[in-house]
Amino acid sequence: MTNFNLSACGIEKNKYGFHELVSKPSEAELKDYYANKYYQQSIQMHQHEYSADDLLWKRKKLEQKASVVRQFIENSTGNGTKKFLDVGAGEGFAMSYFAQIGWGASGLDYSSYGCSVHNPDMLEKLLIGDIGASIDRLVVDGASFELILLDNILEHVLDPLDILQKMHHLLAEKGVLIIEVPNDFSLLQLELMRLDCIDKPFWVVKPDHISYFNAEGLVNLCDEAGYKQFKLICDYPIDLALFNENTNYVMHPGAGKSVHKARMRVENLIHDISIDKALKFYESFAELGLGRNLIGFFHKKSDL
Numbered sequence: 001m002t003n004f005n006l007s008a009c010g011i012e013k014n015k016y017g018f019h020e021l022v023s024k025p026s027e028a029e030l031k032d033y034y035a036n037k038y039y040q041q042s043i044q045m046h047q048h049e050y051s052a053d054d055l056l057w058k059r060k061k062l063e064q065k066a067s068v069v070r071q072f073i074e075n076s077t078g079n080g081t082k083k084f085l086d087v088g089a090g091e092g093f094a095m096s097y098f099a100q101i102g103w104g105a106s107g108l109d110y111s112s113y114g115c116s117v118h119n120p121d122m123l124e125k126l127l128i129g130d131i132g133a134s135i136d137r138l139v140v141d142g143a144s145f146e147l148i149l150l151d152n153i154l155e156h157v158l159d160p161l162d163i164l165q166k167m168h169h170l171l172a173e174k175g176v177l178i179i180e181v182p183n184d185f186s187l188l189q190l191e192l193m194r195l196d197c198i199d200k201p202f203w204v205v206k207p208d209h210i211s212y213f214n215a216e217g218l219v220n221l222c223d224e225a226g227y228k229q230f231k232l233i234c235d236y237p238i239d240l241a242l243f244n245e246n247t248n249y250v251m252h253p254g255a256g257k258s259v260h261k262a263r264m265r266v267e268n269l270i271h272d273i274s275i276d277k278a279l280k281f282y283e284s285f286a287e288l289g290l291g292r293n294l295i296g297f298f299h300k301k302s303d304l
Contacts, residue, residue, distance in 0.1 A: 009204055011212065016224070018217025019185055024158055025207050031130075033207060034110070050118075057264040060271040061235070062097040064282075067275050068231055068297055069147055069176050082146040085170065087135070088153045089126055092119030099125075103147070108134045132157075135166050144172045151180045152293075154218075155209045164225035168300065177227060177298040183234060184212035187289045192242050198250045215286060218296055227298040233282035234291020238263045 006012060010022045025033065050058070073082070084098040089107025092115035099105040099122065106125040109115065115126050127134050131153075148171055154160040171177055184203045192198050203212070219229050241247040241259045249256035270278045285291040 009201065010206070011204065014217075016217045016220040018214050018221070019212035021206060021210050024210055027158060030158060030207065051261075053261060053264050053268070057268055058093050059097060060268055062094055064233075064271065064275060064279060065149075065178055065295070066098070066101065068233075068279065069178070072230065072297075072299070073146060073174065073176050083144065083172070084147045084149070085138075085143075085145040086149045086151070087167075088131060088151060089122075090114050090151075091117065092122040092126065094149055094151065095119065095122045095125060098147070132163075135163070135170070139166055139169045143170055144175075145170055146172045146175045147178070148175070149178045149180075151178075152182070154179060154181050155211050155213060158210060160211055161221060161225055164222060164227070168226050171300060173300075174303050175300070179218065179222070179294075179296045179298065181211075181213040181218060181294050182209070183214060183289075183291050183294045184209075185214060186239075186291075188237060188239050192239065195243075197242050197245075197248065200250075202250045213294060215289065215294055215296075218294060222296065222298050226301050228301050229296050229298050231283070231297040232286045233279060233295050234285035235282065235293045235295065236263050236267050237285060237290040238292050 006019070007022075011019050012022050014020050081102065081104045084095070084103040084105045086092075086094045086098075086105070086107035089095055089109045092107065095105040095107045095115075096119040105122070106127065107115075107122070108127050108131050110129070110131060112123060112126060112128050115123055127137075148167055150163070150167070154163065157163055167177055182203060189201070189203060193201065203209075215232060219232070222229060238259065241255075241262075242250055245251070247255050247259050249259050270281060282291065282295075286294065
């Protein structure tokens, strides 16, 4: 596969510089889709048990986020407990971590299942139901949070700009918004296609993913919504494994678990050497346009 036809996939690049579906589902169609897939199959979408490597890796990735946030928020919020909101809290690991380090943690999710299995002590802090409706309710109530996490949320919604504008109302003065999205149509992915290492653009998942972000597009969209990026990192570029036919988990799905295990061990090692150096390492991947996911840290423009 030497060329990729965007129009044949029903995808185009928008004015912000990232890709999106040309023909998007209606709000009703999307809700019906998730009603069938997410609500009814939530038990299949979450693991019942994680390995020690998995749990350690999850914690260390959260420690890295907290390290960045601490540099910009700890001395600027005054006295009292700082509040953290996880939009799309899933299994509750981020809520649990920030609660453990002293934040008033809460979250939003469509289902309580994942949280009940892995972090049941956080259930009372989880607002369950349609996330869009929950966000609207928080805005009306005048809720305010020093830290908000949008982890793999924006790529799923019909109007990511609208979500970001609502977050603007919820983010406290001098607060931090963390956005994590897949890094799609990257130079790495396009090179894999050019070399025929993969036979399909595996990252195109319709209608689950409506938007396909890159660094430029994410920053431009956030600028439109009133935010200024102060740090951008990537996670480990796991897609490097696709250059090796023995570890190519797209062409040979059975390789996926071992590749993920190797990735976790590499990332845990890098983290243990130095969190600050690890963050520089991931920042370099972002500058190169590599990494499977983008993690952006943003302030309100009015705070700068």
